[in-house]
Amino acid sequence: MQWIVMDITDMKPFEKDSFDLVIDKSTMDALCCADDSLLKIALMLKETIRVLRTNGHYFCISYGKPESRVHHFEQAFLSWELREFLLYDSTIESEEEKQEKSHYIYVCKVNDDANEISEL
Numbered sequence: 001m002q003w004i005v006m007d008i009t010d011m012k013p014f015e016k017d018s019f020d021l022v023i024d025k026s027t028m029d030a031l032c033c034a035d036d037s038l039l040k041i042a043l044m045l046k047e048t049i050r051v052l053r054t055n056g057h058y059f060c061i062s063y064g065k066p067e068s069r070v071h072h073f074e075q076a077f078l079s080w081e082l083r084e085f086l087l088y089d090s091t092i093e094s095e096e097e098k099q100e101k102s103h104y105i106y107v108c109k110v111n112d113d114a115n116e117i118s119e120l
Contacts, residue, residue: 009043016115017053024048024060028072032064041072049078049118052110060106061087065099073108079117080108 006013008027031040048058058080062069066084073082088102 009040009047011047011051014051016050018051020053020056022048022052022056022058024058024062026062028060028069029062029064032068042075042077045072045075045078046118049080049110049114052114054110054112054114056110058106058108058110060108062104062106064104066104069104069106073106077118078108079111079114081111083107083109 004013008031027044028041031037031044034040045058052058060069060073070082070084073080083106085105085107086098086102087105088098092098092101
C-alpha cells in the first residue's frame, strides 16, 4: 500500500480508470465543515468517479446520517449504484443510542456510462 498526500478535489496525477476501489474514511465529513462544502464535495466525487474503473467501488465511511449525505451521491454528473449500511456495536440495545453512535457506510458501484455522464 502506498500513501500519497494530495488534494482530493484534484487528483490529476492519476489517469481516468486507475482504481478498482476508493476508500473514504471521514473525508466527506471533514469537507462538510469546510467553506464551500457543497462545491468541494462535488469536486471530490467527480474526481473519485473519474479515477474509478467501470464497476469499481467507492466506500464512504461516515458519521453522517443518510438524510445529510445521500444527496451528495445523487448528483446529476454521477452515475453509480448506491447502497447504504449501518455499522454499530451489537451490544447497544437502544435504537436512539444506536443512531447516535453508529457509522454509515455508503457503497457506490460505478456504472458503465459514468465517464460520459461526468464529462457533461
